[in-house]
Amino acid sequence: MCVCACVCVCVCVVLQQTKAYLLENVHVVLGKACExxxxxxxxxxxxxxLDTDWTPCQSAAIAAVSVMxxxxxxxxxxxxxxxxxxxxxxxxxxxxxxxxxx
Numbered sequence: 001m002c003v004c005a006c007v008c009v010c011v012c013v014v015l016q017q018t019k020a021y022l023l024e025n026v027h028v029v030l031g032k033a034c035e036x037x038x039x040x041x042x043x044x045x046x047x048x049x050l051d052t053d054w055t056p057c058q059s060a061a062i063a064a065v066s067v068m069x070x071x072x073x074x075x076x077x078x079x080x081x082x083x084x085x086x087x088x089x090x091x092x093x094x095x096x097x098x099x100x101x102x
Contacts, residue, residue: 016054023049023060027067038071043080050084058088 022029022045029042046068049061065081072081 016052016057019045019049019052020054020057020060023057023064026064030068030071035071038068039076042068043072043076047080047084050081050088058092062088 026042026046030038033042046061046064049057049064052058052061062085065085069077
């Protein structure tokens, strides 16, 4: 493997870890962001976390959805958030991304 490919893989892993960290701490971000920032930056972050293949990031995104419910209207939830969540639950066999129904 060439050096360029190794660097690219490392950068991708770091980006996924950073995304997961931000999603795990979305409550802090929401406390400091205005409503426009949430719509423009935070909701797309959650959706991209749901679309990733990395299970820790998917789990963090699902947890972030529950924290962000009060910041999203029903239309945003139906259009942008629920379709990837539904797809994730239907395709995943990992217990980490399964809903906690208790």
